[in-house]
Amino acid sequence: MGSHIGSITNVKIFVLYLMENINYPLDFITINDIVMQTDYVMYLDFAEAFNSMLDGGLVEKLVEDGEEKYRVTDKGAIVARELKSDIIKSILDQSLAAAFRYLDFKKRGISIKCTVEKNEAGKYDVCCTFHERGVCIFKQFVTVDTLQRANAMKENFYERPEAIFRGVHALLAGNVNYLFN
Secondary structure, eight states: OOOTTOSHHHHHHHHHHHHHHHOSOBOHHHHHHHHTTSTTSOHHHHHHHHHHHHHTTSEEEEEETTEEEEEEOHHHHHHHHHHGGGSOHHHHHHHHHHHHHHHHHHHHTEEEEEEEEEOTTSOEEEEEEEEETTEEEEEEEEEESOHHHHHHHHHHHHHOHHHHHHHHHHHHHTOOGGGGO
């Protein structure tokens, strides 16, 4: 099964669009993480598309402070602008918003941790924390019945920590009343 946005050409357009709109060089891992924030592109398709974009002159490699980074070339920017209409606008908008959220977490130096421990009652405690530059800014603790459920929560936390952070903040601030209707 290929990527949800379609062909390798669409994957290239998608990646170029994100990189052009971020508008500063990024290392490969960060580009990969940004692309994977939504589930529209599979990793193997991304890797194939990225190498093809390098070979085709759509993306160029730079070395900044001894680190390899990549940016969109003028040719790549034209491709992104001219062909972005091949991808549904809401997919591009949602993916760009997710990329900016991810970069915000990364720039702020936020580290995350989630632990699962069995308690005296035989249940499982799931504790999720966010630290910004060594200071705890979020700590969520929940007890569940099974280890399987606890591990599923831990896995979900690591897959989309920024969504959990924003979600809990929104709930506490009353910004998601649709949950209560």
